[in-house]
Amino acid sequence: MSDDVRAVIPADPRWQPDRAAADRTAAVVAGLVPRDENVDIDVTWHETLTVVDCGQNLERIGCPQCGASIDTEWWADLLSGRFVSL
Template sequence: MEVEIDVTWHNTLTAIDCGGNLEQIGCPHCGAWIDTEWYADLLESHCEDGFVTLAVEVPCCDAATSLDVLDYDWPCAFARCEIAIWNPDGDWFGDEELAALGDALGHPVKQMRAHI
């Protein structure tokens, strides 16, 4: 398979998730597992317009928190810029490579692997 690179700029914060790799989401307040259907419904309701804010109340304990601090078992993020590398030949980028990429872009980066 040929490696492809896509760069996408979003007008608002957009969920960048790991697809089928995501199995569990933990609450940073009470430690309970959050129903992934709640998360999927939330993403679905924002798929067209993105997120104005990441503030939410989690269903397990009604605590106010932010989507970017939930305990995802696979990396997930919310961003306005997405660089997707399809069918990569290698493994995960190392910390030094991520730091160099972040320096080149002028902003920290987060790496995710999606199963789509």
């Protein structure tokens, strides 16, 4: 059985909430989960701009400004570390 993962990523790549706010958000989300479900909630903290992989559910990557498609091979190279920076 596969996992469902939800990531909350700020729209502004130069901003992130402080750790206390992230922990409070995780607590709110935990309170929304039915008690009979076994759910793990993890807060992952990145100090720098980081690529976040959505796994095998990737269908398309698009530019949020113009809507143009971004090549998925470019994305795979980025994830593999073949690119040093964005």
